[in-house]
Amino acid sequence: MRVRNLLILLLTIVLTAGLAFVVFVGVQQGPYTFRPTYGLVSSVELNGGTAVTLRVEPYIEDLEEDEEKPKADDALVLEAMEMFEKRLDARGFYDITMTREDDDKIRIEMYTDDYEEISDSGDLTQYICEKGIMKFYDVEGNYLIDNAAIEPGTADILKYDDTTYMLYFKLSEEGKKAFEKLKDDYGKEAEFIIEYDDVELATRQYNKCIKDGQFAASLGFTKRETMNVAYQLNTGILNATFHVEQARSAMPTMGESVFIWIMYSALAAIAVTLVLLVIKFKGFGLLADLVYLMFAICLIFALAAVRLKLSPSGVAGMAVGVFAFTAMLFAIMNEFKANAETMSIREAIRAAFRKNNTLLIDLNAVMLIAGVVMAMFEKSPMAEFSSALALSAAVSFVFLYGVLRGMLIVADGAFPKKAKEA
The missing domain is CATH 3.30.1360.200 (Gyrase A; domain 2)
Structure with missing residues (x-):
């Protein structure tokens, strides 16, 4: 029994290390490359200004109501990008970022500091989609x-x-x-x-x-x-229709230096949290550290998987979710440590989760529901904040209710004497 729990614990550590490698370094197989962190960081919106994401649809004149429209092909999307670029160049807007997203979306960003005359996403959309002259x-x-x-x-x-x-x-x-x-x-x-x-x-x-x-x-x-x-x-326009998927009117610039400062601050906060968990909960603190790292890695993986853009509001949503997870983790571990002095480890685990059941369910449910509801309004400035918050809440719930509980039980089976001393 003890050997089995030790193997489970070891396998968890190996899987965590493997997932961390995939997330932060990436893997490549033939022409296919999977690098979640690179994709996430490259999507960070360091610049403010006006931005719009347009979905390109081929124009079909006699389309039946129940007939599904075909997706835009590469040529149509590239021609649309070329047309937009020429329109913007003709007006003197050269320093524009234009990127293709998914297969049929185009994102155009222009920075407020440079082009204050177009400060609304509606103005930008109208300009690039007007008739050719x-x-x-x-x-x-x-x-x-x-x-x-x-x-x-x-x-x-x-x-x-x-x-x-x-x-x-x-x-x-x-x-x-x-x-x-x-x-x-x-x-x-x-x-x-x-x-x-x-x-x-x-x-x-x-x-x-x-x-x-x-x-x-x-x-x-x-x-x-x-x-x-x-x-x-x-x-x-071309033989196509353009649908606004996301729009952002003029907003402040985040800047690369600010982003780097935020990343260093986040790493420092994680390091302090890991140290505090070990100091406060000793052996089980190491276990909590493992769960915390697994949560952080899986959250980054999930954010990259859904291709969420980390604008300042997206970073804020993720930060709120991580802070809530940290608070709930400490609450559960505090109750577990207090109960472990008078109860068996299994009983202490059940009591800790029973005591914090309302906090876990209510806080995660509120974050998840609020995030999903706000994220439904895709053109809202809060959409990225709420999407990051909802995703953080979902991952948090899985790790607190499933992974943390399971790891405590495994640790009890692997180190029964150490568990009793805790």
Whole structure:
């Protein structure tokens, strides 16, 4: 019996060490790499400012109500990112962080200190999803027309040959007059410049592109690129719809130095807690240390597994959960130590959990329910705080009710004499 408990204890230590290695170092198998801590740290939002996460969905015109929409493919997501980048570059916003999340989400972050004119996530979303701006100039740089002179919804793609595709649209009366004036001033072979989102695309001749109030010209694009320009001229976006998954208006900057300070403080707090557990509870304090470390490692693993972003509010939610776990651990161990002087170890364990039953259930349940309810509002600034809090509460409940109780029982079987002395 004692040998079995010793083996269980040893196996627990080995498994904890193995899990710690996986969490903090990571493992690699062929092309697949699993590094939870790296993913978690890389998701830490060190900068404040405005941010929005958009989910990309391909646009299906005649989709049935009960029919599920297909997920966006790589090409569509990358094209959306390219379009957003061009729009932001054209306005002078160069220092923007744009990342792809999961398979079909794009996160755009712009920092308040640099771009105070866009301080609301709604402004950012509206700007990057507005219609593409196509402008026409004569060769001397004089403005001719822009999108307003294109008949709405007429932009399309025409095939010229196997490798060349043309952009097509109809001109409004204003557009027709502008190009007629160009022809009158410079002749039928008059050249004009085409710009799109403030980027010069091409120079074309009137007699090769304009006929009967219609425009058709190759811009040197592939079929898909030409189609995307047509979609943007018609609707403002690609052949896709964008759904706001998360939005954050201007918030203070956390900063790398602050994050490092928080990490050092957290490590110091953990070290002090481990030492206090040993000083106060001696042999069983070492066991409590093991449970505490297992809890911390599994919490980090869980946070990384659900891909939770550790913004300042997320860090705060995790800190509250860890503090609550620490308080409950000390409460149980205090009661256990007091009862162990007059009871058997098994009876002391039952009495300690019975005495703190209300505290354990109520505190964890309140944190879990509050966290889940607040996390349901994904666009709320408190969503990350509440998600981290709810996850911490769930892991805490498992470790206090299951792991701690089980480890105390195993220790009693492995070291019966030591247990009685405690």
